[in-house]
Amino acid sequence: MGTYLGIPKDISGSKCKLFAFLKDKLMNRVNGWTSRWLSKGGNEVLIKSILLALPTxxxxxxxxxxxxxxxxxxxxAQFWWSSNPPKRGIHWAKWEKICLPREExxxxxxxxxxxxxxxxxxxxCRLIQYxxxxxxxxxxxxxxxxxxxLRIISVSSPSYVWTSISAARKLLLLVIRHKVHSGYEVKVWEDPWIPTIPVRPARPTAPVLHPNMRVSDLIDQESKE
Incomplete structure (x- = not known):
């Protein structure tokens, strides 16, 4: 089917085979470089500005x-540790270690x-903002x-785009919370609306009798408290 703007037009079949072109593209770029003439600082710049940006x-x-x-x-990692790619160098630290911030x-x-x-x-987040x-x-x-x-909804035959976006829901819920406003759309026991760090829903201290209760049910409609 070919590609459009660097993305395959047909997303069916094995995803590993489908996206294997990303490694090939990266390796073609790496094999064209001669890192023996670069300092570690130069290699770092190449990795951060080019290699890590290729699949973005x-x-x-x-x-x-x-x-x-x-x-x-x-x-x-092979490019980082090798003094003469494509030959393999000694990996002196785990990838997770060198991915830590400098202060760590x-x-x-x-x-x-x-x-x-x-x-x-x-x-x-943009779907919510716009x-x-x-x-x-x-x-x-x-x-x-x-x-x-932000809610988990079962749908039949979702596209891979929607499946991918939905995979980030849990990550986004760690850092955002619902504004209460009237409270009609915020579920007490499910939605993150309590302004703690991290944000969370209300925690029951007894068996929940009304699992679908809204925050509006907790608000006095006359005093708005």
Whole structure:
């Protein structure tokens, strides 16, 4: 089917085979470099500005399989530790260690899978911030017409785009909370509306008799307290 803007037009079949072109693309770029003439600082700049940026456009739309993320990380780590690619060098530290921020003893490289989820969470956040945009109206009509994109809704035959965006829901819920306003749309026991760190729903101290109770049920409609 070919590609459009670097993304495969047909997303069916094995996702590992589908996105294998990302590693090939990265390796083609790496094999064209001669890192023996570069300092470690030069290699760091190449990795952060080029290698880690290559799959960004695809990752902002699709959730890459863990196998693909590990292959990309392995290829970047091989370039970092090797003095003469494609020969393999000695890996003196784990990839997770060098991905830590500098103040924690790392170099600040991106964890591929976590960065993928962060990009998808940004997409999900835009669906909430701009509900009148074209993509938000299309997805709302298909997947969450009477609800919110933050709620888990079972749908038949979801597209891989929606499956990917939905995978970032748990990450986004760690850092956002519902504004109460009238409270009619906020569920007491399910939605994160308590302003703690991290935000959370209310916690019952006894068996829940009304699982679908809304925050509006807790508000005195006369005094608004």
């Amino acid at each position: 456009y695809v990752m902002s739309t699709f959730l890459l399989p863990l196998e693909i993320c590990e292959n990309l990380a392995s290829a970047i 003893g790392g170099i600040g490289f991106r964890m591929i899978h976590e960065f993928n989820l962060a990009l998808l969470a940004k997409k999900l 509900p009148d945009s074209l993509v938000a109206r299309v997805l709302k009509g298909r997947y969450y017409n009477m609800s919110s994109p």
